[in-house]
Structures are given as C-alpha cells and as structure tokens.
C-alpha cells in the first residue's frame with residue numbers, strides 16, 4: 001500500500017505540473033500521449049486503492065458523482081458588482097470623484113483588464129488545496145459548485161509554492177469562468193445535430209455548464225477561467241475581518257502585482273491585463289481592447305478599470321454593493337446574434 005501511495009503522490013505532482021504547463025503557460029514539455037499514459041496509470045492505481053484517492057488528484061478533472069442539488073455558501077467577503085460607465089465623459093467624472101475623495105491631484109495608477117462575459121466565481125484554497133468553489137449568487141450567498149469547478153482544466157487543484165512562505169492557510173481567488181468562442185461554436189453545432197438545447201451566447205453556455213449537477217457533463221464543456229482578484233485571505237479561525245497585516249506579508253499593495261502573484265500560484269490571468277501609470281492612459285486602453293475585441297478568443301463586454309493602489313482602494317471603499325474605486329467601462333451593445 002505504501003508503494004501505491006508514493007506512486008500516486010509522484011503521478012499527482014507530475015500531472016498537476018503538466019496541466020499547468022499545458023493549460024496555463026501554454027508550454028507543454030511532454031507529448032499528449034505521455035500525459036495520457038500517466039493519467040491512466042493514476043486512475044488505475046486509485047481504482048485499486050480507493051482509500052488513496054484525494055481531492056487534489058488530477059483524476060478529479062473528469063468529474064465525479066452527480067449531486068442531487070447544490071448546497072449554499074456564504075461568502076466571507078461579499079462578491080460585489082461593478083458600476084458602469086458608457087462614455088469618456090462618465091469615466092472622467094468617475095476619476096474626478098476619486099481624486100476629490102482622495103483629496104489629491106496626483107496621477108492615479110489603474111489596473112486595466114477586459115471585462116470577460118462569463119460568470120464570477122470564488123475559489124477557496126486551504127493549505128494550498130482547492131477545497132471549495134462558489135458562484136457569486138446575490139453577492140453574499142452563492143451555490144457550491146466545487147465538483148464542477150474541479151473539472152476546469154486551467155484551474156489548479158493545488159497552488160504552486162510553499163504553505164506559509166508563498167501563501168497562508170486560506171487564500172480565496174476570484175475570477176470569471178467563461179466559455180471560449182471556439183468551444184461555444186462546437187458545443188452549439190453538436191447540440192443542433194443532437195436536437196439538444198442551443199445556447200444564445202457563450203455566457204449562457206458557461207452558466208448552463210456550471211449549473212450541471214453532473215460534473216461529468218461540465219467536464220466536457222471546455223470551460224476556462226481568468227483570475228481577477230483575491231477574496232478572503234487569512235487563517236482558518238479568523239473571523240470575517242481581513243487581517244490586512246497578514247495579507248501584506250504575502251501579497252503586494254498593487255492590484256496588478258497581486259494578479260501576477262496569483263498567476264505565480266498557478267491560476268490563469270488574462271494576458272490583456274495592463275498596469276496604467278495614469279488615468280490618461282485608460283481611454284487608449286479602452287480603444288485598444290475595443291479594436292481587438294473580435295480577434296480575442298473569448299467574449300468581452302467592455303473593460304474594467306480599477307485603482308491599482310490597495311491603500312487608495314481602502315480609502316475609497318464601497319457605495320452600497322459597488323466599490324467607489326472601480327468601474328466597468330462598457331462597449332456599445334453588439335447586434336444580437338441571429339441563430
């Protein structure tokens with residue numbers, strides 16, 4: 001049994017590494033057949049020794065037992081929504097409100113990213129292992145979709161790095177689950193052939209795929225994920241308050257640098273994310289993303305511009321459920337697809 005346990009450990013580490021190389025870094029170092037051989041070996045040892053199967057095993061990527069229903073999860077930190085702006089004048093008013101409240105006339109650094117048209121989820125890693133994933137829900141309570149999230153190939157089941165050195169006991173990562181355009185097109189083509197439900201757009205297809213009680217179905221939907229912020233970070237026993245000194249001992253005071261750290265932990269990050277040195281660079285970013293919109297492999301409905309400095313974010317706080325320090329700068333609606 002000890003031999004099998006060691007062999008399983010070795011296979012898990014190899015396969016989790018290869019998954020990261022293939023799905024997150026896009027730099028595989030072994031051929032697919034080699035990956036497949038190792039995966040088959042892992043699955044057969046786990047079948048022979050079910051008591052050795054663990055929740056961070058890459059064999060989870062194919063899905064598990066179907067659920068009867070989803071349980072609910074209360075977010076330790078609420079998942080908030082974003083206010084919108086639709087034109088440059090609105091965006092400039094947003095910046096002015098920020099400057100007035102910060103009582104500064106200094107340039108404001110922004111973390112800029114495309115606004116992915118998918119579903120917001122929160123991933124909870126304890127001791128570096130993915131233990132829970134939840135939808136946004138109403139911002140305070142969401143659905144527990146852990147089994148479905150585990151099947152998303154670019155989401156690591158285990159963080160890269162060392163507990164206590166690179167990450168604390170509890171790290172939540174928030175981001176968007178989405179269905180790439182190519183996956184959406186082939187899913188609908190297949191659905192048409194089989195007389196099954198056709199989805200109106202990739203966002204609905206992603207939502208429908210995450211709401212499957214049978215994670216084996218989710219596993220076949222080729223969903224993807226990009227992280228866009230931290231959620232709760234701390235120790236198990238701490239109450240809902242953020243221990244900001246603890247966060248600062250692990251993560252940067254720049255939102256953009258935090259995203260880079262999250263990427264180093266193994267989570268995918270949108271390649272279009274930029275650190276902008278001033279509010280005057282935001283319009284150019286918005287126009288740049290707008291002109292490359294059709295060439296992106298995923299659907300977006302605008303950009304998200306966040307004050308980059310964490311201390312400034314804390315001063316600006318939130319209004320009702322939306323932060324004063326961020327806005328979604330949206331694109332004009334695209335003509336609806338006629339199916």
Ligand SMILES: Cc1ccc(Cn2cc(C(N)=O)ccc2=O)c(C)c1
Nearest residue numbers: 018019022028029030031032035036
């Ligand atoms: C048979 C087979 C096995 C694996 C894959 C894709 N793939 C490859 C790797 C790899 N090369 O590091 C890692 C994970 C993974 O999912 C395909 C397309 C087909």
